[in-house]
Amino acid sequence: MDLLANLADGASIALSWSAIFYCFLGVTLGMIVGVLPGIGPLPAIAMLLPLTFYIDPSEAIIMLAGIYYGGQYGGSTASILLNLPGTPAAAVTCLEGYPMAKNGRASVALFMTAIASLVGSMVGIVLVASFAPVLARFALEFGAAEYFSLMVFALFAAAAVGGSDILKSLSMVVIGLILGIVGQDVTSGTFRFTFGLPAIADGLNIVAVAMGVFGVSEIISTIAMRSHATTFEKFSFSSMMPTREEWRQSAPAMGRGSAIGAVAGILPGAGAAMASFVAYAVELRLSRVPHLFGKGRIEGLTAPESANNATAQAAFIPTLTLGVPGDAVMAVMIGALMIHGITPGPTFIAENPTMFWGLVVSFFVGNLLLVLLNIPFVGIWTRLLQVPYNALFPIILVLVSIGVYSINSSVVDIYLVLGFGIFGLVMARLGFPPAPLVLAFILSPMMEENFRRALLLSRGDFSTFVTSPISAVFLGLCLVALLIMVFSKKM
Numbered sequence: 001m002d003l004l005a006n007l008a009d010g011a012s013i014a015l016s017w018s019a020i021f022y023c024f025l026g027v028t029l030g031m032i033v034g035v036l037p038g039i040g041p042l043p044a045i046a047m048l049l050p051l052t053f054y055i056d057p058s059e060a061i062i063m064l065a066g067i068y069y070g071g072q073y074g075g076s077t078a079s080i081l082l083n084l085p086g087t088p089a090a091a092v093t094c095l096e097g098y099p100m101a102k103n104g105r106a107s108v109a110l111f112m113t114a115i116a117s118l119v120g121s122m123v124g125i126v127l128v129a130s131f132a133p134v135l136a137r138f139a140l141e142f143g144a145a146e147y148f149s150l151m152v153f154a155l156f157a158a159a160a161v162g163g164s165d166i167l168k169s170l171s172m173v174v175i176g177l178i179l180g181i182v183g184q185d186v187t188s189g190t191f192r193f194t195f196g197l198p199a200i201a202d203g204l205n206i207v208a209v210a211m212g213v214f215g216v217s218e219i220i221s222t223i224a225m226r227s228h229a230t231t232f233e234k235f236s237f238s239s240m241m242p243t244r245e246e247w248r249q250s251a252p253a254m255g256r257g258s259a260i261g262a263v264a265g266i267l268p269g270a271g272a273a274m275a276s277f278v279a280y281a282v283e284l285r286l287s288r289v290p291h292l293f294g295k296g297r298i299e300g301l302t303a304p305e306s307a308n309n310a311t312a313q314a315a316f317i318p319t320l321t322l323g324v325p326g327d328a329v330m331a332v333m334i335g336a337l338m339i340h341g342i343t344p345g346p347t348f349i350a351e352n353p354t355m356f357w358g359l360v361v362s363f364f365v366g367n368l369l370l371v372l373l374n375i376p377f378v379g380i381w382t383r384l385l386q387v388p389y390n391a392l393f394p395i396i397l398v399l400v401s402i403g404v405y406s407i408n409s410s411v412v413d414i415y416l417v418l419g420f421g422i423f424g425l426v427m428a429r430l431g432f433p434p435a436p437l438v439l440a441f442i443l444s445p446m447m448e449e450n451f452r453r454a455l456l457l458s459r460g461d462f463s464t465f466v467t468s469p470i471s472a473v474f475l476g477l478c479l480v481a482l483l484i485m486v487f488s489k490k491m
Helices: 002-014 017-035 041-054 057-082 088-102 106-139 144-161 166-180 206-225 244-266 271-286 298-314 316-321 328-339 353-386 389-408 411-430 435-457 469-490
Strands: none
Touching: 002 017, 002 353, 017 041, 017 057, 017 353, 041 057, 041 328, 057 088, 057 106, 057 298, 057 328, 057 353, 088 106, 088 206, 088 271, 088 298, 088 435, 106 244, 106 298, 106 316, 106 353, 144 166, 144 271, 144 435, 144 469, 166 435, 206 389, 206 411, 206 435, 244 271, 244 298, 244 316, 271 298, 271 435, 298 316, 316 328, 389 411
């Protein structure tokens, strides 16, 4: 009964006309910047942050949150149609979404990502509404050793995503880990592998890496072959509908992906990218036809999309109840609240119940608005595939360059995109998968930081990674995953 009373209290805020307007504004802007390659929700949130000075704090956080999870919806569009992941989490969508588009099923892929995103979001919302304080206390059980072991497990999941050749997958994981330590050492301040370039002193741009190895490499490959193998489709609302078998395959995949994403969202710093990769790896390992993955399997598309959006909703749990931002976007959210004199933390819900429950109810409103916005746009997005490729690829490259440059205002990032595009093309020709590299690159700095912190806290005792029950469980799962990969290859 308390939950219903709290939701009713939140509805008095979220269902006001002004709150609905700001929610609509937020999710629409989020969807647009998500579609544009490389832009992402962070620049849009940063640009609109001054606007929050002049509006009600509850409506301000509703709008900024709408941009965030709206960007998760839009990010899949460029991944499916153009193989261009605008965010690291959208990189997994490329693996099955782009092959579906090439096979003339772009509208089905776009429709199912909207449905999977809605399912994942709703699971995340239910968690936020029902278990926020409890789940926040669960997240407190994770220390440095537990986070390190969790990320090691995620890397084994990334290796599983790479396919049947374990050595090639693990090789890309190692390369990703090395690329991730480029820049200034957090502890000593020493510059590592920067070769005297100040532009990469803070590390390589993740968007440049992801878009290079996935998108630009595909563009270069297509130009070199002087053909674009996409099968055009005549759009109609009936063409968006998946088959009955695809619905059957998608339903449990969305459930598993939502659960994985919700858990990842609870843990500060785990992030949507790791959740998406793990969800894809789980589907790959559970599938009876793993050899068909990478060719347009629907469950390989819906599981990571559900995980991605469940993470986006559940990420508000540690942000609001612990005051610990999981990523840069959540850090800006905290900044927006602090501008109004509101400090997230263990007392946030008790001191600001109307704001918290108003935000929760706005999640329901915003996600329904996003589905209503996305599905009618499917036909417009699929028409992009009818543009002649020799006219389309220069536009794509310009958008990619603008998006990457806008993040750090650095020309070096544009060269990095091109360089990683060539690198991705060479690796693809040699049979090395790009997905493990991207996840390892994302996790590398966090792994190093938590590894060092764990050893500092234990005074150099490596046994801390196995004496902690949670850490030991994750390391045990890594061993199990490795044995499964080895024996499945031999069979």
